Amino acid sequence: MSKCKTFRGGYKFVEFQGQPDDTLEEPFIPSQVNIPLLQGFGKEGDCLVKVGDKVFAGQIISRNDQNVSSPVHATISGIVSGINKTNYFGKNCLVVSIKGDGRSEYQKIPNASSNWSQLSKESIEEILYISGVTALGHGGIPSRFNSSIIQPDDVENVIVHIVGSEPYNISPRALFHKKTTQNLFDGMEILHKVIPKAQIYLAINKNKNILQGLDEQITKYNWLKIQYLKSKYPQNHEAMLVKTVLGQQFPYGYSSANIGVIVLDLQSVLHVYEAVAEGKPFIERTIALCGTALKKPLHVKARIGTALDDVIGSRIKPEIVPRIILNSLLTGAVLNDRSLSIDKNYSQIIAIPENHNRQFLAFIRSGIRSDSYSRSFMSNFLPIAQKTCDTNQNGEERPCISCNYCEEVCPVNIIPQILSKYVKRSIVDETLANLHIYDCIQCGLCSYVCPSKIPLAQHIKEGANILMEQGCTPDQCILPNFDNIKGVVESYRGIKEV
Amino acid sequence: MGVIRNLLDNMDRAGEKNQLIGKFKPVFKAMDGFFYGTDEVTTTPHILDHIDIKRYMSVVILGLLPATLAAIYFWGWRVLVVIAVSYIFGGMVEVAFAITRKKDIHEGFLVTGLIFPLILPPTTPLWVVAVGVMFGVFFGKEVFGGTGRNPFNPALIGRIFLSIAFPSMMSVQWQTPFLSGLGGFLHYQNGVDAMSMATPLGLFRSQGTISSYFDLLLGLGSGCIGETFRIGLIAGGLFLILTKIVNWRLPFSLLLSVIIFSFLGNHFAPAKFAPPMFQFLSGGLLLGAFFMATDPVTCPMTKAGKWIGGILMGFLVVLIRSLSGYVEGVMFSIVLLNVFAPLIDHIVLDIKYPKVVK
Numbered sequence: 001m002s003k004c005k006t007f008r009g010g011y012k013f014v015e016f017q018g019q020p021d022d023t024l025e026e027p028f029i030p031s032q033v034n035i036p037l038l039q040g041f042g043k044e045g046d047c048l049v050k051v052g053d054k055v056f057a058g059q060i061i062s063r064n065d066q067n068v069s070s071p072v073h074a075t076i077s078g079i080v081s082g083i084n085k086t087n088y089f090g091k092n093c094l095v096v097s098i099k100g101d102g103r104s105e106y107q108k109i110p111n112a113s114s115n116w117s118q119l120s121k122e123s124i125e126e127i128l129y130i131s132g133v134t135a136l137g138h139g140g141i142p143s144r145f146n147s148s149i150i151q152p153d154d155v156e157n158v159i160v161h162i163v164g165s166e167p168y169n170i171s172p173r174a175l176f177h178k179k180t181t182q183n184l185f186d187g188m189e190i191l192h193k194v195i196p197k198a199q200i201y202l203a204i205n206k207n208k209n210i211l212q213g214l215d216e217q218i219t220k221y222n223w224l225k226i227q228y229l230k231s232k233y234p235q236n237h238e239a240m241l242v243k244t245v246l247g248q249q250f251p252y253g254y255s256s257a258n259i260g261v262i263v264l265d266l267q268s269v270l271h272v273y274e275a276v277a278e279g280k281p282f283i284e285r286t287i288a289l290c291g292t293a294l295k296k297p298l299h300v301k302a303r304i305g306t307a308l309d310d311v312i313g314s315r316i317k318p319e320i321v322p323r324i325i326l327n328s329l330l331t332g333a334v335l336n337d338r339s340l341s342i343d344k345n346y347s348q349i350i351a352i353p354e355n356h357n358r359q360f361l362a363f364i365r366s367g368i369r370s371d372s373y374s375r376s377f378m379s380n381f382l383p384i385a386q387k388t389c390d391t392n393q394n395g396e397e398r399p400c401i402s403c404n405y406c407e408e409v410c411p412v413n414i415i416p417q418i419l420s421k422y423v424k425r426s427i428v429d430e431t432l433a434n435l436h437i438y439d440c441i442q443c444g445l446c447s448y449v450c451p452s453k454i455p456l457a458q459h460i461k462e463g464a465n466i467l468m469e470q471g472c473t474p475d476q477c478i479l480p481n482f483d484n485i486k487g488v489v490e491s492y493r494g495i496k497e498v
Numbered sequence: 499m500g501v502i503r504n505l506l507d508n509m510d511r512a513g514e515k516n517q518l519i520g521k522f523k524p525v526f527k528a529m530d531g532f533f534y535g536t537d538e539v540t541t542t543p544h545i546l547d548h549i550d551i552k553r554y555m556s557v558v559i560l561g562l563l564p565a566t567l568a569a570i571y572f573w574g575w576r577v578l579v580v581i582a583v584s585y586i587f588g589g590m591v592e593v594a595f596a597i598t599r600k601k602d603i604h605e606g607f608l609v610t611g612l613i614f615p616l617i618l619p620p621t622t623p624l625w626v627v628a629v630g631v632m633f634g635v636f637f638g639k640e641v642f643g644g645t646g647r648n649p650f651n652p653a654l655i656g657r658i659f660l661s662i663a664f665p666s667m668m669s670v671q672w673q674t675p676f677l678s679g680l681g682g683f684l685h686y687q688n689g690v691d692a693m694s695m696a697t698p699l700g701l702f703r704s705q706g707t708i709s710s711y712f713d714l715l716l717g718l719g720s721g722c723i724g725e726t727f728r729i730g731l732i733a734g735g736l737f738l739i740l741t742k743i744v745n746w747r748l749p750f751s752l753l754l755s756v757i758i759f760s761f762l763g764n765h766f767a768p769a770k771f772a773p774p775m776f777q778f779l780s781g782g783l784l785l786g787a788f789f790m791a792t793d794p795v796t797c798p799m800t801k802a803g804k805w806i807g808g809i810l811m812g813f814l815v816v817l818i819r820s821l822s823g824y825v826e827g828v829m830f831s832i833v834l835l836n837v838f839a840p841l842i843d844h845i846v847l848d849i850k851y852p853k854v855v856k
Contacts, residue, residue, distance in 0.1 A: 330544070
């Protein structure tokens with residue numbers, strides 16, 4: 001067994017109440033779906049259908065081979081009932097509504113076969129693109145159809161990770177429902193066939209016994225390396241994966257694709273396998289429903305485009321006012337509008353109670369169920385007890401006392417409290433760039449641990465935005481350290497979780 | 499529980515009607531937050547750690563508890579009165595500032611109010627305690643902008659002010675502790691005849707005698723109220739380090755450097771420099787190392803800065819104890835460490851983050 005690698009800083013979230021159990025509820029076919037054409041990685045493609053058209057599940061409704069984009073499919077069979085321009089997560093895009101006829105069959109991808117090892121590289125590449133799977137990952141899976149900002153030849157490394165480091169994670173056992181470990185290896189071999197030059201890494205949690213006999217299996221593949229990691233937040237972030245698995249510097253604020261690294265999670269690789277070996281277009285997503293506001297946290301399979309309300313509406317405890325969060329409790333967006341539809345990026349939907357309740361003398365309670373970075377609660381000495389999880393701030397905002405918790409947990413080695421103090425006093429200049437403000441990956445851990453409840457991550461984001469307006473951009477601070485930047489260079493800040 | 503709620507609600511209503519009572523709003527607000535916590539909810543991240551400043555400060559008080567209880571045993575019930583005076587008069591300055599600034603009352607004072615009495619000699623008159631704590635909170639903290647902005651440890655500023663203003667009270671009269679039976683738990687204060695027993699450091703300076711280490715650990719000698727029960731201080735300090743409230747780097751490097759420098763000094767000039775273990779176990783070093791030098795606001799904030807600061811301070815402690823006119827140097831060393839902290843941090847940051855953009 002190879003050595004377990006990790007990074008400096010970070011924090012391990014353990015045993016929160018409301019973990020989803022491994023059961024996977026079979027999919028239901030919704031009567032209507034609203035499919036945003038802008039989803040996953042890439043730009044919006046051309047809409048290929050009109051209102052009134054009859055469509056099949058699995059039929060491509062949007063495609064553009066010139067743009068950096070991947071095809072989008074109709075996810076149920078039925079009739080196109082509307083095409084509207086809507087604001088979807090802050091971006092304007094077309095949303096195609098389909099009224100379904102209730103049938104669950106879907107159109108298979110032509111050429112795909114279970115005998116995929118006989119297929120040529122070109123045809124596998126085409127199958128991947130047509131299935132829409134290439135939209136997965138932070139930078140997309142490269143193909144000759146412009147599905148990523150880089151070309152297949154630019155890829156040097158592929159990291160497949162099964163690392164759950166969030167408070168709530170999708171369970172690999174649920175993802176392996178009706179599948180075997182062999183399918184995962186097949187998925188990776190397919191990737192290897194498409195990108196033969198790249199080294200593929202499999203990064204997994206040290207104490208996940210989900211993959212039995214892994215070390216024996218791995219010896220069959222000489223292009224594959226395995227790396228054990230600790231389940232410490234934010235290990236699942238692509239920057240931390242690149243740093244720990246490859247030991248390379250990461251161009252913070254840019255995509256890992258820019259240094260020729262493709263980061264994919266378990267579900268993406270299984271999608272790859274399904275597309276090529278089973279001919280299944282990317283129309284379904286397994287989603288973990290987690291959190292204490294749900295009656296029973298579990299996993300569901302849902303067609304892309306299903307309204308959020310159809311998925312979780314009836315599962316929320318009626319007496320609770322929930323906050324519904326996409327993917328991550330620390331960085332995720334709030335899903336206030338339950339008519340929004342599921343898209344390719346969903347992997348967790350978290351519902352936790354909005355807690356406005358005041359607790360009497362909370363600060364001198366033993367806190368068996370209170371999670372804390374400091375070890376000042378009983379929970380740190382009784383790790384068996386499950387921790388509560390709600391939105392209460394657990395204290396008033398106070399001035400910074402320089403306790404330095406934020407520096408200790410920061411995974412990218414910056415000192416959030418100093419940056420925050422500068423930004424709060426509106427002293428924003430090159431000093432902040434010199435203090436590596438652009439290294440921040442917005443994991444939110446500094447805000448989480450702060451005993452003074454200062455929104456440090458938010459201050460850093462504000463500071464970075466002001467600094468960029470002043471003309472001191474990440475191009476000057478980050479890019480000069482990398483001599484081999486690939487593809488379209490587009491910096492992004494903020495939430496971009498897969 | 500309901501009683502407090504009713505009281506607070508009534509005060510709130512009274513404050514709305516009466517302008518004078520209304521001015522005390524920060525006090526009610528602080529009480530309200532103190533008892534009931536907050537109803538505010540998070541933005542992003544959606545969950546937050548359960549620790550807050552109140553918890554942070556109460557853990558420090560918990561760490562000081564063994565030494566405080568032992569102090570009552572050694573010096574009598576008067577210790578509690580001294581602590582009460584310190585809290586009341588220091589709290590008044592805090593409240594006055596909160597009212598004039600129209601800001602919340604911050605919990606940092608909870609620790610200052612307890613540490614200040616612990617570093618006073620047991621015989622300090624109550625009015626001197628009041629003057630000292632008011633001076634400390636005023637000039638050590640509030641004039642700089644309150645909690646989080648003070649360059650110096652407020653309790654120490656008060657103590658140094660008293661040392662300079664009332665030198666005889668602060669360094670000449672030392673009480674002998676109660677040592678038999680229930681000791682101070684049954685008495686208010688030791689009699690006048692039990693006065694003027696020199697501290698172990700003073701004895702070394704004047705006669706060259708070295709007290710037994712066992713006596714020093716248990717606090718059988720004389721000294722300031724809270725500094726003598728050293729087993730309790732070590733236990734409390736380790737407790738704080740275990741709970742991550744105190745960063746281990748500063749106390750560790752400080753104690754290590756005291757031992758190393760006193761070993762070197764003792765090796766070359768044994769008449770001037772006391773042996774390492776004696777220095778380690780005497781005076782206010784342990785109280786200072788675990789509870790005062792580590793005050794996060796005033797000590798260097800970077801990790802490397804904590805190492806450097808600890809070593810520097812240890813050097814100063816040994817130097818002042820051995821070569822200056824004072825027998826105890828911890829107090830001045832901590833303030834000097836506070837003075838140097840920004841400079842140390844500045845240098846550390848410059849080395850850690852070389853200039854990327856000019």
